[in-house]
Each structure stands twice: as C-alpha cells, then as structure tokens.
Amino acid sequence: MGTKNKKKLKKLDLLEMSNPQRIQLIKEVREKLRQKTVEAKLWQSLIDAEIVTINGNTVFSEQDSLKGLCFGDEARFK
Helix, strand or coil, X not given: CHHHXXXXXXXXXXXXXXXXXXXXXXHHHHHHHHHHXXXXXXXXXXXXXXXEEECCEEEEECCCCCCCCCCHHHHHHC
C-alpha cells in the first residue's frame, strides 16, 4: 500500500519553483510540522496523566478503562 502511494505523489523541485511559491510551501510545511508537534505533546501529556477529567467527569484513570466521549447530539444516543 505504501509503495502505491509513493508512485502517485507529485515530486516537487524547490529549485524550479519561484521564490513566492517556495516560501509559501515552506510556510505550509512548517505550520503542519508545528501542529503535529503540538498534537504529539498533547497526546503524551494525556498518556502520562494518572487521571483525565473533563467537566468534572473522569474519562480515564489508571485503574479504570477509557470511557467514551460524546459531543452535541451524539450524547442523546447513550
């Protein structure tokens, strides 16, 4: 599956791009990396936590299994 996706990817040559295109691409890549780093840090802090509480409800503790979360209209189906 991974090899098929690699064949479909469009290869970019930064040297052939104009300066504004190159700068925009670098900004987008930098922002995506920043977001992934923040998300990874958030997940790590949740993993390290002994108890996770949202609005007074414990959704995770080391002794209990993870409980599901519902938002909006999904909560009425519980």
